[in-house]
Amino acid sequence: MKLTNLIGDRFKERPADCVIDSHALMVRGGYIKQVGGGIYSSYTVLRRITRKIEQIIREEMDAVGGQEVLFPVVIPAALWQQSGRYESVGPELARFSDRGGMPLVLGMTHEEAAVHLVREYGQSYAKYPFMVYQLQTKFRDEARPRAGLIRVREFTMKDAYSFHISQEDLEQYYQKCHRAYERIFARCGLPEVISVASDSGMMGGKVAHEFMLLTPVGEDTIVTCGGCDFRANMEAAESIVKNAEVPIETLKRVKTPGAKTIEDVCNYLQLPVESSCKAVVYQKNADDAYVVVFLRGDLDVNETKLRNHLREEVHPAVITEDSGIAAGYIGPRGLDNAEILLDTSLKGISNICCGANEPDYHYTGFNIERDYGEAEYHDLAKATTGGICPQCGRPALVISRGIEVGNIFQLGTKYTQSMAMQFAGENGELRYPVMGCYGIGVGRLAASVCEVRHDQYGPIWPMAIAPWQVHLCCLRADDPAAKTAADGLYEQLQAEQFEVIYDDRPLSAGVIFSDADLLGVPVRVIVSPRNIKEGICEIMTRDKTVKKTAGMDAVMGAVRELIQFMGVHTP
Secondary structure, three states: OEHHHOOOOOOOOOOOOOOOHHHHHHHHOOOEEEEEOOEEEEOHHHHHHHHHHHHHHHHHHHHOOEEEOOOOOEEEHHHHHHHOHHHHOOOOOOEEEOOOOOEEEEOOOOHHHHHHHHOOOOOEHHHOOEEEEEEEEEEOOOOOOEOOOOEOOEEEEEEEEEEEOOHHHHHHHHHHHHHHHHHHHHHOOOOOOEEEEOOOHHHOOOEEEEEEEEOOOOOEEEEEEOOOOOEEEOOOOOOOOOOOOOOOOOOEEEEOOOOOOHHHHHHHHOOOHHHEEEEEEEEEOOOOOEEEEEEEOOOOEOHHHHHHHHOOOEEEOOOOHHHOOOOOOOOOOOOOOOEEEEEHHHOOOOOEEEEEEEOOEEEEEEOHHHHHOOOOEEOOEOOOOOOOOOOOOOOOEEEEEEEEEEEEEEEEOHHHHHOOOOEEOOOOOEEOOEEEEEEEEHHHHHHHHHHHOEOOOOEOOOHHHOOOOEEEEEOOOOOHHHHHHHHHHHHHHHHOOOOEEEEOOOOOHHHHHHHHHHHOOOEEEEEOHHHHHHOEEEEEEOOOOOEEEEEHHHHHHHHHHHHHHOOOOOO
């Protein structure tokens, strides 16, 4: 293809609304154009990249026995009502009605559609196991779309659904898919992606893993251990702290005028923050009932853990005058008008400072067993840097940021049971199939590669997913000898089935190289009047690690050798 004919403009200036590099480079390089909040059109350059990603995904899914299908974008609400998610999922699910008044949804995920597709097929144990997958556009009405293709509302996703006659069979297949995902990300140029244990969220099930690309711009918080291979999403990481052994003290009610925050109270009483008890107040969405979480003062509530424990949605509380709650002075003793939850960080503390449920007063020397009574503790706090690893027991936890590029879930029978999908076992008994699901966001994966494979000038695309293999640059296209030589190389590259983008525009070398950097093609061949006089071409890689020259009759061989060196088979 000639760059002259490539739709989409490239420009130098970084757009003001692009907060991360991949977003800025994709806009500057003519990859995407925003249509609305979290909704983008893809130009040819990005489509060539995503098609290659999709092909890699297809090959790996086919290799583990997957069969490609296609589910509808618009789904009758009745299917989601069968699973219970029509009511349980929030405003992220786009709901509407057709002209006849039938309730419909825009598919943001397709578990219900998958069960509907194979419900009749899978009536005998002899049909199992099997897996179906699709690559399709979905819509999720994100509250805060941001960062270009990293967090969008409309997106293309590979989602796969496997069906099994037993949990053991699912677990074996789950590991196969886990390894397939590792191969997918490595082939796409991200071998550093790690899998972490995660919360299953609205998907359901008990076992789930997210595949994370560690990068400071990531929206997810990842907990890893410096002493072992423990890895988990913050939402699923157990919080373990060790409390110092201190003597039990007498309970005292002390005046703390105006000291409402943990920092103010600890400064006023000259106590370490680890000896304080923090109260965080929520209200249940269903009835606005108050829920107060008490935890050690240096920790924060993990709201995902809280929602999972309560099995319902909550929001930060609005504490009114008639609530009976003394904001800033809340403690577990004598608090009668709220549900009380104690975090495990308070377990075993001999004495602690906490609110006295009266303005301007706190307790010191508070002992939960003595002054509150028999208590039940729950893991409701976020893990912290230096916290104790739940796997090896060492205080070696590290908190990092990451982009979720894929996820896998063991769903169990959540959907097959709710949607009445059954099969007859060997003895004729009816059972519910066990499901797994496996997702990868294609556009997000492309943006993630760009985020960690770029320099100040543009993306550095891995060969396997690059929009083209070779970028042919003709400097001084107004020079007849250079233009003739470049045209000849273009024809040869095409004849030998190389993927080539050819820039023969009569522009300055600076503009040509700037555009080439923004397109990020791995191999660059440069033709110029000076080189032609010497009978050579310059050949270099986009990352500048390889720079060499080759005679005109040796260019094809040199290009082929370089592409093979960069890890892809060529014709």
